[in-house]
Every structure is written in C-alpha cells, then in structure tokens.
Amino acid sequence: MTKAEKKALSITACKVRKGIIESTHAAKAGHPGGSLSSADLFTYLYFKEMRIDPKNPRDPARDRFVLSKGHTAPGLYAALAERGYFPVEDLLTLRKIDSYLQGHPNMNTVPGVDMSTGSLGQGVSAAAGMALAAKSKKEDVNVYTLLGDGEIEEGQVWEAFMLSAHYKLDNLCVIIDLNGLQIDGATKDVMNSAPVDEKMKAFGFAVTTIDGHNLDEIEQAFSAFHAEKGKPTCILMNTHKGKGVSFMTDSVDWHGKAPNDAEYEQAMAELNAAQKEMEAQADE
Amino acid sequence: MSEVKKIATRESYGNALKELGAEHENLVVLDADLAAATKTGIFKKAFPERHFDCGIAEANMVCVAAGMSTMGLVPFVSTFAMFAAGRAFEQVRNTVGYPRCNVKIGATHGGISVGEDGASHQCCEDFALMRAIPGMTVISPSDDVEARAAVKAAYAYEGPVYLRFGRLAVPVFHDEGSFHFEIGKGEQLTEGSDIAIVATGLMVNEAIEAARQLSDAGIHARVINIATIKPIDEDIILAAAKDCGKIITCEEHSVIGGLGEAVCSLLSEKCPTPVRRIGVNDTFGHSGPAAALLGQFGLSAEHIAETAREMVK
Numbered sequence: 001m002t003k004a005e006k007k008a009l010s011i012t013a014c015k016v017r018k019g020i021i022e023s024t025h026a027a028k029a030g031h032p033g034g035s036l037s038s039a040d041l042f043t044y045l046y047f048k049e050m051r052i053d054p055k056n057p058r059d060p061a062r063d064r065f066v067l068s069k070g071h072t073a074p075g076l077y078a079a080l081a082e083r084g085y086f087p088v089e090d091l092l093t094l095r096k097i098d099s100y101l102q103g104h105p106n107m108n109t110v111p112g113v114d115m116s117t118g119s120l121g122q123g124v125s126a127a128a129g130m131a132l133a134a135k136s137k138k139e140d141v142n143v144y145t146l147l148g149d150g151e152i153e154e155g156q157v158w159e160a161f162m163l164s165a166h167y168k169l170d171n172l173c174v175i176i177d178l179n180g181l182q183i184d185g186a187t188k189d190v191m192n193s194a195p196v197d198e199k200m201k202a203f204g205f206a207v208t209t210i211d212g213h214n215l216d217e218i219e220q221a222f223s224a225f226h227a228e229k230g231k232p233t234c235i236l237m238n239t240h241k242g243k244g245v246s247f248m249t250d251s252v253d254w255h256g257k258a259p260n261d262a263e264y265e266q267a268m269a270e271l272n273a274a275q276k277e278m279e280a281q282a283d284e
Numbered sequence: 285m286s287e288v289k290k291i292a293t294r295e296s297y298g299n300a301l302k303e304l305g306a307e308h309e310n311l312v313v314l315d316a317d318l319a320a321a322t323k324t325g326i327f328k329k330a331f332p333e334r335h336f337d338c339g340i341a342e343a344n345m346v347c348v349a350a351g352m353s354t355m356g357l358v359p360f361v362s363t364f365a366m367f368a369a370g371r372a373f374e375q376v377r378n379t380v381g382y383p384r385c386n387v388k389i390g391a392t393h394g395g396i397s398v399g400e401d402g403a404s405h406q407c408c409e410d411f412a413l414m415r416a417i418p419g420m421t422v423i424s425p426s427d428d429v430e431a432r433a434a435v436k437a438a439y440a441y442e443g444p445v446y447l448r449f450g451r452l453a454v455p456v457f458h459d460e461g462s463f464h465f466e467i468g469k470g471e472q473l474t475e476g477s478d479i480a481i482v483a484t485g486l487m488v489n490e491a492i493e494a495a496r497q498l499s500d501a502g503i504h505a506r507v508i509n510i511a512t513i514k515p516i517d518e519d520i521i522l523a524a525a526k527d528c529g530k531i532i533t534c535e536e537h538s539v540i541g542g543l544g545e546a547v548c549s550l551l552s553e554k555c556p557t558p559v560r561r562i563g564v565n566d567t568f569g570h571s572g573p574a575a576a577l578l579g580q581f582g583l584s585a586e587h588i589a590e591t592a593r594e595m596v597k
Contacts, residue, residue: 116383129351159344
C-alpha cells in the first residue's frame with residue numbers, strides 16, 4: 001500500500017470511529033468498545049480488501065463478510081455508510097423504532113450486510129457455509145468473518161472451525177478480535193481461551209497474529225491469506241477495546257454502553273483532532 | 285385383504301432427494317453422521333459431490349446450510365427431529381428463520397415410533413418448537429406418496445421449511461397417479477358428518493382405520509389429513525367443525541403445541557367446537573417395538589374409535 005493509500009485509509013478509519021460514536025450516542029445504546037477495536041479492520045476490508053460494489057450490493061460474484069460478533073454492528077454500519085451503501089446520516093437512526101439499522105445486523109434490511117447475525121457463534125458457521133458453497137460451485141469468492149475473543153467460548157465456533165479445515169476452505173478468512181475484554185470482565189478471568197493461536201493451528205488453520213490497528217500488518221495478513229492453499233486462514237488481531245477514544249480504551253465498561261452528551265463531545269473532539277493530524281501528514 | 289405396501293417416510297425422503305437432485309444442480313444435502321439412518325445416503329450415492337457430512341455437530345450444520353442458501357444453493361439439512369428441532373432450535377430460529385433463508389430441514393425419526401432407542405431420541409416436541417418460529421412452514425406427511433410430493437413442494441417453495449419424517453414403515457394409502465400436494469392444503473379422506481378426525485403423519489392411516497371401524501357401528505367420521513401443520517388449512521377445519529360439531533385431533537407428538545393445539549386455537553377463536561386431542565400426553569417415551577409403543581401410548585385406530593364413540597353417544 002502506498003503512503004497516500006495508507007493515509008486515506010487511516011482517515012477513513014477515523015471517520016468510521018466517529019460514526020460509531022455518533023450512532024451509539026444517538027441510539028443511547030449499542031456496543032462502542034468492540035466496534036472501535038475492529039474499526040481499522042472494517043475499514044481495510046471495505047476500502048481495500050474485498051471485491052465489492054456498493055451500487056450492486058447483491059452481486060453474486062462479490063466477496064462476503066459475516067460479522068459473527070454481531071453486536072459490533074455500529075462499526076460495520078459506519079464502514080458500510082462511509083463506503084456508500086447507504087447515507088451516513090442514517091447512522092443516527094441506529095436502534096430506533098422502525099429504522100432499518102437494527103441493533104444487530106439484518107441482511108434483509110441493511111444494504112451490504114451478507115448475513116443476519118447477533119446470536120454469538122452462528123455467523124462463523126454461516127460464513128463457512130458460504131465458503132463451502134463457493135468451492136462447490138467453483139466460484140472465486142472469498143469469505144471473511146469476524147469473531148470476538150469472548151465469542152469463541154461458544155462451542156459452535158469450534159464445530160465451524162473443524163468443518164472449515166475438513167473441507168479445506170482456503171477461501172475462508174476467520175478473523176478473531178483479541179481485545180481481551182468481554183461483558184463480565186477480562187476474557188482471561190471470565191473464561192480463559194488462551195492460547196488461541198495454538199488452538200487454531202491444531203484445528204488446521206494457517207494462523208497469523210498481528211496488531212489489529214496496524215494497516216501494514218493487516219495488509220500482510222491478507223496477502224498471506226491469498227497465498228494459502230488447502231487450508232483456511234485465521235488472523236488473530238491484538239487490539240484495544242475502545243481504541244481511538246481515550247476514556248473507552250481498554251475499559252470493560254464500554255462494552256455495551258453509549259456515551260452521554262459530555263462523553264460524546266469529548267470523544268468526537270479527540271477523533272476530530274486525530275483526523276486533523278492525519279490529514280496534515282504528507283502524502284508522499 | 286391384499287397386502288398393503290409399507291414404506292418409511294424417511295425412505296421416501298431419500299428417494300425424493302435423489303430424484304430432485306437429478307433435476308436441480310443447486311440442490312445440496314447436509315447430514316450429521318446419520319446418512320444411513322436419515323436416508324440421505326441414497327442421495328449421497330448418486331451425487332457424492334453435493335452431499336456434505338458435517339459430522340456430529342448439528343448447530344453448526346444448520347448455520348452452514350443458511351450460509352450456503354445465500355449463495356444460491358438449496359440445502360436440505362438432515363438429522364433426527366430431536367437434534368434438528370431440539371438441539372439446533374436457536375440456530376434454526378436465528379440463522380434460518382429470522383433471515384428467511386431458503387433452507388429445508390429434513391428431520392427424520394420424529395415421534396414415539398423411533399422405538400427401541402427410547403426417550404432420548406423420541407422427539408414429540410418438534411411441531412411445537414418449529415410452529416413457534418415466525419414464517420416457518422411445518423410439514424408432516426402421512427405416507428410415501430405424500431412424503432415424496434412434500435419434498436418436491438418444499439424445494440419449489442422459497443423460504444424455510446421443516447419436514448418431519450418417520451423411521452417406521454407405514455402403509456401407503458395415497459394413489460400416486462391422482463395425488464396432488466399443495467403446501468397449506470388439507471385433504472378430506474372420508475365423507476361423514478358425525479365427527480371429524482383431524483390427523484397428521486402416521487396417525488392419518490390410523491384415523492382412516494378408525495373411521496372404518498366406526499362406520500361398522502353406524503358412525504360416519506370425516507377424516508382430514510393435515511400434512512401442513514403450519515400454515516394450517518383453516519377452511520377445511522372450520523368446515524369440518526361446522527358440519528360435524530365434534531373434532532378429534534391425532535398426532536404422534538405431544539398434545540402440547542402441535543396439531544391439536546393449532547386446531548384448538550383456530551376453533552376457539554372462529555368456531556368454538558368440542559375437541560379431544562390424541563397425542564403423547566405430556567410424558568417422555570421409552571424403549572420398545574414401535575407398534576407396541578404406539579398402542580401403549582394410545583396412538584391407534586382403536587383409541588381413536590373409542591374416543592369418537594364417547595363423543596358421539
């Protein structure tokens with residue numbers, strides 16, 4: 001990726017983060033923490049990685065993305081809106097009665113959403129099904145799915161991992177957001193799933209561990225995914241929950257809580273300042 | 285009397301899948317290590333590249349099917365009713381039902397006639413569970429002819445469908461040549477206006493036999509086959525209630541939440557009519573030969589006829 005591309009992506013990621021804050025503030029509910037930890041990934045996926053066309057969201061030949069950790073819908077919605085699937089202003093209708101932006105993704109109401117999710121552990125299976133279908137139909141479609149590190153406590157995800165390796169789904173990229181926090185506390189205290197990398201290797205995945213806020217590392221991980229043949233890929237991304245907003249960062253309190261007016265002002269001020277700084281950077 | 289041909293509807297399911305598979309490239313079948321028992325093995329033999337064993341992992345299998353359906357395939361997902369409707373209930377609800385995925389759930393080994401395996405495998409709650417999901421179509425065919433027609437209708441229908449098949453070989457009473465199946469349409473099998481017997485699955489044949497016994501005693505029973513439990517054919521049931529004034533429902537399922545309660549709900553709101561529900565009376569099953577179990581649990585022509593006589597006198 002060129003320096004200019006990286007700068008543009010960083011600015012977009014900042015806008016996605018602002019969309020998360022604006023939508024959850026307007027909704028007075030939602031999940032900002034895990035949305036912010038995955039904001040760089042959402043941005044990279046929709047602005048660089050996936051073969052998609054916002055004007056033709058149902059194109060059968062498109063790559064697919066399944067947000068298995070469906071509660072981080074605000075992050076996905078903000079990226080989709082920025083990418084042009086629907087108006088950015090609509091983010092302010094998140095979770096409101098009669099809005100198409102449901103609390104958890106609904107593939108029948110939100111343009112760009114490839115699978116309805118929300119109940120943890122199920123999206124990854126659907127993603128595996130998509131990848132298996134593409135293989136079966138000999139179609140060149142890549143399927144990406146994002147899970148939380150709390151989510152992998154669901155037994156079903158390991159059923160899905162087994163199936164993905166068994167059917168050699170090298171068109172499936174499983175991304176796990178290791179932000180280390182879940183509702184009841186630190187993941188290592190609630191239900192320790194470590195070591196995730198060794199487990200994924202044992203389940204037959206090609207595993208890469210990256211800094212999930214580093215766009216170069218995200219790019220390299222996806223290059224490795226494209227080069228991998230005969231087995232599914234797992235990208236483990238170390239992240240910070242609430243990344244981009246000082247008082248939300250690495251705080252379990254911000255899993256499922258919306259910012260009040262004062263918190264909203266502070267968060268937006270921080271993100272606007274960060275964006276301004278990025279925009280001031282040289283392109284070359 | 286000539287020997288009646290008997291076929292288990294799970295066998296019909298496997299055969300229908302094979303027939304459909306030959307016509308439709310986009311039909312795929314998923315199973316959870318039970319292909320020999322669910323009879324999807326018949327399809328697997330013909331189309332191994334379109335049969336996906338998912339191992340003993342039903343929750344995953346149901347969602348894999350949902351994902352496949354979004355790619356233009358029409359997946360038939362198979363396992364025993366206990367695991368399709370029971371273990372994977374929430375997956376069916378959230379990842380098939382809510383998004384309205386075009387997934388067909390072919391659940392075999394429904395009801396008490398599973399036999400020797402006993403209570404852990406005798407699912408008598410699947411109608412109740414599947415009926416409760418918005419937009420779910422629930423079909424329980426009565427014999428081989430109807431079962432094969434139902435599988436084809438389910439393929440042709442766009443949206444989630446739950447099909448329940450049995451393990452036990454049951455008499456084939458429909459005439460292949462003249463039979464027509466339509467989702468949501470009941471079928472009147474005998475004329476009569478003394479009492480109506482509304483049945484589903486293998487209980488339809490028992491109802492026909494009961495009507496025969498009753499007619500010897502001068503009681504004319506109207507037998508109605510309800511293969512589609514949801515959406516239920518309101519017209520045929522309301523007409524029966526108006527004409528007969530008394531109804532017996534018969535199903536190889538708990539009396540809670542199945543055909544009986546669907547009929548009661550309809551009638552209590554639109555045409556209050558006395559109803560007696562024959563089914564499994566809020567109890568678990570146990571091991572034994574299927575035929576003996578059906579008799580023991582009152583799922584028999586004799587019990588239907590006895591109930592009818594009580595109601596008519």
